[in-house]
Amino acid sequence: MRLILLGLPGVGKGTQAKILATRQGLLHISTGDMFREAAAAGTELGKRAQEFMSAGALVPDEVTIGMLLERIAQPDAAKGLMLDGFPRTIPQAEALDAALAKQGDQIDRVLYIQVPEAELVARLTGRWSCSNCGAIYHMQSKPPKAAGVCDECGGALSQRADDQPATVNARLDTNRAWTEALAEFYGKQGKLEAIDGTGSPDDITARLEGALANVS
Numbered sequence: 001m002r003l004i005l006l007g008l009p010g011v012g013k014g015t016q017a018k019i020l021a022t023r024q025g026l027l028h029i030s031t032g033d034m035f036r037e038a039a040a041a042g043t044e045l046g047k048r049a050q051e052f053m054s055a056g057a058l059v060p061d062e063v064t065i066g067m068l069l070e071r072i073a074q075p076d077a078a079k080g081l082m083l084d085g086f087p088r089t090i091p092q093a094e095a096l097d098a099a100l101a102k103q104g105d106q107i108d109r110v111l112y113i114q115v116p117e118a119e120l121v122a123r124l125t126g127r128w129s130c131s132n133c134g135a136i137y138h139m140q141s142k143p144p145k146a147a148g149v150c151d152e153c154g155g156a157l158s159q160r161a162d163d164q165p166a167t168v169n170a171r172l173d174t175n176r177a178w179t180e181a182l183a184e185f186y187g188k189q190g191k192l193e194a195i196d197g198t199g200s201p202d203d204i205t206a207r208l209e210g211a212l213a214n215v216s
């Protein structure tokens with residue numbers, strides 16, 4: 001089974017990809033993780049990728065496609081794939097299709113996790129941390145007892161630049177453009193399955209697995 005998980009930041013894609021890969025015995029591949037590991041290891045690839053990641057831009061297709069195709073050519077990829085964060089462009093999707101077709105394989109299903117916009121913004125902007133002790137709060141799942149004040153030490157809570165509404169909205173806009181383009185690409189192939197991303201992580205896992213029931 002070869003799967004792609006699609007969804008905007010904040011839908012819980014990374015969490016679900018790991019759970020599904022373990023439960024279904026698939027190789028989990030996150031291109032974001034691969035780039036971060038390469039950057040931490042200081043490889044040539046990592047250094048190149050880091051420039052784009054720091055700028056909030058996509059790593060160029062020629063770098064990304066080469067890295068991904070090399071990874072899925074490894075023996076452990078034969079057990080099946082759970083792709084997370086790839087493809088992000090149409091050329092990436094086409095290169096993936098072509099490489100799989102060469103070995104007589106294909107993508108079986110593209111699971112598109114969807115969460116209403118307002119809920120996504122609330123999830124992504126809800127994180128606050130203590131400027132004194134570093135404790136982390138979330139307005140939805142772990143609110144502080146008093147607004148703006150750390151339960152642990154009484155320090156002032158502040159929001160990282162990444163989590164502020166203007167930054168979050170810009171990030172959603174950029175991601176929406178490629179996510180929708182890919183949804184259309186796989187929709188035309190009849191492989192796209194929309195999954196409701198609201199509710200508990202267990203609910204979402206159950207819906208995802210329900211959508212896999214009739215995959216060969």
Ligand code: ADP
Pocket residue numbers: 009031032033035052053056057058059060064084085086087088089092
């Ligand atoms: P996010 O932090 O937005 O959840 P990821 O962890 O998946 O994203 O990826 C982190 C960064 O790695 C991206 O912002 C991008 O620069 C780069 N990256 C990951 N996957 C791809 C891809 N398929 N194509 C181009 N760039 C990618």
Ligand code: ZN
Pocket residue numbers: 130131132133134135150151152153154155
């Ligand atoms: Zn504190």
